[in-house]
Amino acid sequence: MKISTRWIFTCLALFLGITAKTQVQLHIANNYFKQHRFPSAIHFYTEAIKRKPTLEATQKLADCYRFTKDYNRAEFWYEKASGFMNSSASNLLNYGQMLKINEKYTQAKTVFEKYVTLPGVDISYAKSLISSCDSARAWLSEPEVIQIHNYSDINSVYSDYQPVKFGDSTYLFTTNRPTVQRKLGSLSKDQEMPFYKIVAAKIGGDGRLNGMDRLNIFGDLDQHIATPCFTKNQDTLYFTAGTFKKKNKERVNRLGIFYIIKSQSGWSKPIPFRFNNDDYSVAHPCISEDGTQLYFVSDMFGGFGGFDMYHSELINGQWTAPANMGAMINTSQDEFQPTLHNNRLFFSSNGHIGMGGLDIFSATQRDGAWSELTNLKPPFNSSHDDFGISFDPVGNFGFLSSNRTGGLGYDDIYRFDYDPGLSSENLLEIVVSYDNGAPTSGIDNIAFVQLSGDDTIPGFTMNGKRFYPLHAGQYYSAKVAHDGYLTVLIDSVNLADLKPYESTISGSISPKIINFFQVNAKLTKILYNHSYNLANIYYDLNKASLRPEAKRELDHLVDLLVQNPQLKVQIGSYCDSRGRDSYNLDLSQKRAESVVNYLISRGISASKLSSRGFGETHLVNKCDDGIPCSEEEHQANRRTDFQIIKESSPR
Secondary structure: OOOOHHHHHHHHHHHHHHHHHHHHHHHHHHHHHHOOOHHHHHHHHHHHHHHOOOHHHHHHHHHHHHHOOOHHHHHHHHHHHHOOOOOOHHHHHHHHHHHHHOOOHHHHHHHHHHHOOOOOOOHHHHHHHHHHHHHHHHHHHOOOOOOEEEOOOOOOOOEEEEEEEEOOOEEEEEEOOHHHOOOOOOEEOHHHEEOOEEEEEEEOOOOOEEEEEEOOOOOOOOOOEEEEEEOOOOOEEEEEEEEEEEEOOEEEEEEEEEEEEEEOOEEOOOEEOOOOEOOEOEEEEEEOOOOOEEEEEEOOOOOOOOOEEEEEEEEOOEEOOOEEOOOOOOOOOOEEEEEEEOOEEEEEEOOOOOOOOOEEEEEEEEOOEEEEEEEOOOOOOOOOOEEEEEEOOOOOEEEEEEOOOOOOOOEEEEEEEOOOOOEEEEEEEEEEEEOOOOOOOOOOEEEEEEOOOOEEOOOEEEOOEEEEEEOOOOOEEEEEEOOOEOOEEEEEEOHHHOOOOEEEEEOOOOOEEEEEEEEEEEEOEOOEOOEEEOOOOOOOOOOOOOOHHHHHHHHHHHHHHHHOOOOOEEEEEOOOOOOOHHHHHHHHHHHHHHHHHHHHHOOOOHHHEEEEEOOOOOOOOOOOOOOOOOHHHHHHHOOEEEEEOOOOOOO
């Protein structure tokens, strides 16, 4: 086939035109990306990909969606990016992170298991990501019982976070809603969103919003202003402020800590923290009540990862050089927004084992060192970003900030109530064992009842064990059942009769002492046509009547049949060898019938019972006809047993 030269040049020109336009769009997108103007960058990366999908455009489009917290679209594009030849390990990592944030923990675990095999990755961090998928699923199934609700009076469609109390009824919080800007529509080039500012919200006694004002006490600072905190007497206010610096001919945003001091004439001009630096950020101050201990975050050189937590002490009017708070607190990722409350340090991190994005953690200070790192778990933490926890200094409530699903805006403020006192809880575990090996299927059915009111006590599963919350001074009973096993009744359980095998302090916010108790229940497998001896069911010579001690023993059989109403039993009775065979056969039948009659008198249905006398045919010792034996040896042969029978197989 003859192809014209004109057609070849037309196709080549068209291809070069498309390529050139794609390169122009990619160049524009990259410029917006460098300026952190992600919404604009998204538009041009999308157009470039429509013309020619490339790894660079796909990866950066995914990054834009991640930075703007559109995690569903970020997941989609990171999956695409990780499928390119020569895609970096970071794309696979980010794909797994987006799956985790979107609560797709099984898929995320599979991705992280692939990621950990790649060369050059942080093995320890990768393994923690794998573990966190399992822990997140477990935590979601057993959330702490505490009420958290969206504080809709304050929240907007923008970003609102971390309120702190100022005075009696005012709370300061950070927001970027445009209505509080000095000029309406004053935008930050960072993500093309309004600058963050600190706002004063007046809250009434009913918890409702009574008004909101922007604070004009921050001098000439007119960029990001956020994360306020106070000394106890509220005469010194610390906060974070953003400043733009030039670096390699590009504008970069640096964060610094500033503070203002209140006097009779008003607030001072902002004073920079002496360790602010143009080469890195210093942010999120947290000051101790006495004003001598400052905790903050920074991405300064020499840390563990991105942003680390640091500490500085005020000595003789000067702040000491920042000290990194170490591997107990810091990770290879980021730590943010410290808060002090009741000798505990709260902060957010995406480097410790968590739910997805940023999780809130706490650590306790003992003998000058921080320990007992604890993930606050659901409902304080979600699969999204949870941060900025704060506590009302007077009331028993607090706030946290989150971009979790169901919020009003970009970040929302949530309120929670808690009990500040040290409460206690008693948990009883019923340990079930089996006399014939554990069953291969089915579950134990346990009905736990408070005897004083016949109220059923609901149980819950924790770490694979079943627990029941009990009150001291009450009596309880438990019925333990499993298909194919005899049901067991544990009667009159009282904590006063038990000793706890363990006591722990639990609760992410409200401390609680938990005492663990334990009782055992042994289940016996139902063996059909197997003889179960009834101890102490003996008879006087030539008598069929039951002795008093025999009735007490038969009462245990009554309990067994009451707890297992599905069973049918056959009572078997035996004689010693003395007397004629026919006489002994008749006597043993009468003895078996006397047992059946007693069981019927105790409420057992006659349809569940049958009797059979065996005479002297099943001796348990040597005492056959003509063999001299003691009375005790003959007594052993005058006995009764029972068998559990099926309809078609009586003995």
